[in-house]
Amino acid sequence: MIQERVKNLRAYMATQHADGVVILQPENLRYFSDFTGGEGALVVTHATAELWTDARYTEQAALQSGTVYAVKNHEGKLAAAISGSLAAAGQVLYEQQVLTHYMYEALAARSQGRFVGVDLTPLRAVKTSAEIAATRKACAIADAAFAKVLPRLHPGMTEREAAAQLECEMLLAGSEEKSFTTIVASGKRSAMPHGTATDKPLETGDFITFDFGAVWNGYHSDMTRTIVLGHASQEQKEFYRLVRESQQLGLSLIKPGMNCREADAEVRAFLTERGMGKYFTHSLGHGTGLEIHEAPILSPRSTATLRKNMIVTVEPGLYIEGKYGVRIEDSLAVTATGCEVLTQTSKELMELF
Incomplete structure (x- = not known):
């Protein structure tokens, strides 16, 4: 199921001419990865899928999401970790109603990419x-x-x-x-x-x-x-x-x-x-x-x-x-x-x- 959802996410990225997407909302994290921990971020490009979290949740993340995502510990440097995953991305989507101004500035300062706000919730509207x-x-x-x-x-x-x-x-x-x-x-x-x-x-x-x-x-x-x-x-x-x-x-x-x-x-x-x-x-x-x-x-x-x-x-x-x-x-x-x-x-x- 998660593989199909990542496939749909990448298809949506293509319609937006985007190279990557950053997901922070807990419900979207769960929907696209099955991860239910209290802290994390998904970074999906057309070639990679990474789940960044910290040491409290890496074992849980590996169990819930490790078959689809590469689970990584950001060690308290989440913005830097996300930016590193997007180093080659030109246009990046983010959840416009979720990403804080602080995180936006931190990501923008570390990346050459263009960040575009979108609403991902319609992708969850049709249920299985x-x-x-x-x-x-x-x-x-x-x-x-x-x-x-x-x-x-x-x-x-x-x-x-x-x-x-x-x-x-x-x-x-x-x-x-x-x-x-x-x-x-x-x-x-x-x-x-x-x-x-x-x-x-x-x-x-x-x-x-x-x-x-x-x-x-x-x-x-x-x-x-x-x-x-x-x-x-x-x-x-x-x-x-x-x-x-x-x-x-x-x-x-x-x-x-x-x-x-x-x-x-x-x-x-x-x-x-x-x-x-x-x-x-x-x-x-x-x-x-x-x-x-x-x-x-x-x-x-x-x-x-x-x-x-x-x-x-x-x-x-x-x-x-x-x-x-x-x-x-x-x-x-x-x-x-x-x-x-x-x-x-x-x-x-x-x-x-």
């Missing part, structure tokens, strides 16, 4: 069957953990306590870590799209939004469910129904060839026609993988087109400041004809008594 399987497993862990926590929710429990129990259950079920800071936002706080858990007690009649995920073999799941603690009012039921219908529309749009901007626009138009568009304040969805947010993005600014085996979320939400909010989100894999929903927790409005 193994990546999809890992994401499916992460989703199953999150589903199971949520099912265990739901019966424990009660008035007086704090958002922070609910988040801690959810994260604990994911870890006990095999998650490597939480995908991101768990969101538990109740009552008026549910109108905050990224309302991470606080000491606010859960109260009867609250909408409670849970946005969370597990990690399996490095791959992240992402799911949002909004419930009601106690009986939902008719107004809450209608509000929830509208979000659910918009999410079902979004799911129906996911297929190869769909423009990501158009998918976002159709769901946004659906809500606008019902007088609620101004309360949908974020993008329709995003890719997941070794990072919780990665290409493609389903947003008004996107230029991407969906392809088979991409993994994306669909997560419309409505948020009325000072009142409440609802979001429903699934992770899904793009198939040949549509999509496979990977998160299986019910989207019926749950009323917990």
Whole structure:
């Protein structure tokens, strides 16, 4: 698999008329080399592939990446080591959102080459069957953990306590870590799209939004469910129904060839026609993988087109400041004809008594 990814990387280099590429982002290091250590750099040219790290990780790097990469110890002189590997390179690519100004200056001072910033994350957007399987497993862990926590929710429990129990259950079920800071936002706080858990007690009649995920073999799941603690009012039921219908529309749009901007626009138009568009304040969805947010993005600014085996979320939400909010989100894999929903927790409005 890694040999194929290096081959694809070199093909990309050719399209950019580049002689080499420097990779420092941990997720890109893992993707292109299998290396999971805490410090390292890949330097790939059309003829060589080197992994620079220090003495803490050389043995690990050799085990994980040594069949494809020459593993070398930079001995505390990473910039000099990278520059030496690129001595014959004319144009060199680097991760424009990752390389620090300090490292850029250190490399530029030691090299005659021209450095060009690029975004390598689109090269990770189409997943292999193994990546999809890992994401499916992460989703199953999150589903199971949520099912265990739901019966424990009660008035007086704090958002922070609910988040801690959810994260604990994911870890006990095999998650490597939480995908991101768990969101538990109740009552008026549910109108905050990224309302991470606080000491606010859960109260009867609250909408409670849970946005969370597990990690399996490095791959992240992402799911949002909004419930009601106690009986939902008719107004809450209608509000929830509208979000659910918009999410079902979004799911129906996911297929190869769909423009990501158009998918976002159709769901946004659906809500606008019902007088609620101004309360949908974020993008329709995003890719997941070794990072919780990665290409493609389903947003008004996107230029991407969906392809088979991409993994994306669909997560419309409505948020009325000072009142409440609802979001429903699934992770899904793009198939040949549509999509496979990977998160299986019910989207019926749950009323917990």
